[in-house]
Amino acid sequence: MNNDFKRLAFVGTPELSVPFMTSLCSSGYDIGVVVTGEDRRRGRGEEPSPSPVKRAAIEMGLPVIHEIEEVENFEIDLAVVVAYGSFIPVDLLERVQMINVHFSLLPRWRGPAPIERAILAGDAKSGVCIMEIGEEFDVGGVFTRQEVEISPRDTTETLRDRLIEAGCELLVSTLGDGLGAPVPQVGEIVWAEKVTPQERAIDWGLEAEKIDRLVRIGGAWTTFRGERFKIWKAEANTQQIQGSPGQLVGDQVASGKGALRLIEVQSQNRARQEFDSWKLGARLEENCVFGDG
Template identity: 45%
Template sequence: MSLSLPLPPPRPRRIAFAGTPDDAVPALQALAEAGFEIPVVVTGAPRRRSRRGSDTPSSVAAAAEGLSLPVSHDPADLAGCDADCAVVVAYGKLIGEDLLAVMPMLNLHFSLLPRWRGAAPVERALLAGDDRTGVSLMALEATLDTGPVYWHREVPIGPADTAAGLRRRLARDGALRLADSLHGGLSAPRPQAGEPTYARKLTPADRQIDWSQPTAVIDRQIRVGGAWTTLDGERFIVRKANPLADGPDDPPGTLRDGSVATRDGMIRPAVVQPAGRVAIDAQDWLRGARLPSGTRFG
């Protein structure tokens, strides 16, 4: 870490906060409930959630207002609030070294650093077939997720875990550990050890199902969320599904008895979303669609 970047005091009492989505809310709430002073909450600006909707505040902004905490959309306010340090959780923007030079910052990151630095650590861990993930508290640096680490909290990844469920668990567990560690006093952070991997943001191509892949790979892709294939040339989203060990010897992508063939087994969709429609129980949809066995997806 650059020698010019200050570290927070071991027991900060006045803590600024920066975060934006649902995943950051438990940490903000845990700090408030633990009695820390929070002079400002910096978050992303209000956004329009749909074409016809109006701008709505971020999840963190809504939580801060519920806690009667002041909200800002300017990261410079982190340095202008006389805080001992700032805690950053899924803020969504890089913070420059000029700001880090005057305000020590802690970052709660949802991976076991240095594995899965970057924007989508939970999704990448699940796609890669990792059997565990976790949450880390690190000193924030201007470079991407490279700071020294105060602690890790490890969380196993089960065979039915989804990315959404893992993020909720990591957000909750990380928030509790964060508040406890700040109350108890931070030890000196240690440099990250191990081979870094990078969790780039998922693209639509990352979510497209290739039915010629093994069942386990497709199952993980569906559990990440937003996995899609095509049916009659239109996008078809598989929201939930159950992997099956084996099935008929059909070409990958073939529908047979409510399940779809993969390289080495079958996937039985549970919740699907055809083009232009809302999500629906897969078997209800199949009864209405009356697709013949042998229909091909993808």
């Protein structure tokens, strides 16, 4: 462990941040304070509940605050930020050294949705960067990076899990070796906007492999009998089948190029289920079509 960073602040909010906090603790780092988002309601009518990071921090006996400015009240050598989700004042960055963990190979996929965008684009690899925090999002220099291969069947969840594992190891080793000088980002800058619900709507005129990537990021939807219909698991078939785009043929839906074999689906206001089970109860007519409005 590098003696320059004996005492840390950890700054994060969602579930994916928790393994980084626990990895730092198990590696011998003293976390003097945890900064996380405010308690909020997770569902209609529910009482406000703590963020996953706050819940884990309390279980570990760590002090928790919600206002990032208050981090100055604690004696720390460095603040580690992992998916905090709130603005960090620029003047605070001038007084408290902070580093960030980002889930892409910067400068490709700067922004809030790098994992989903990498899968949608058909990228062969993603990665993790340990970077400095600047005035603008994800533009700071990079201390260290680690590539992670994207497999042809990766979903947002499976890729995220591998990035978290690689990121935890990278963070601990980076702190242990000392940060050194950050390297400016070089290469094509690509922004990773959040994927909107409308972007998740399936265009059956596209090739099946592109539709499959949309399904693998989660929340892909079409319409059936005038109602929203989600597809949670599927496989692309590059062979063309008889049928117009959107037409169901057996367990496959024809597309602009190839077809999509349906595995797990969800009708509106129903639970997710295997396609074969859904099909048995759907009373399908001949030549039924998805994307019917």
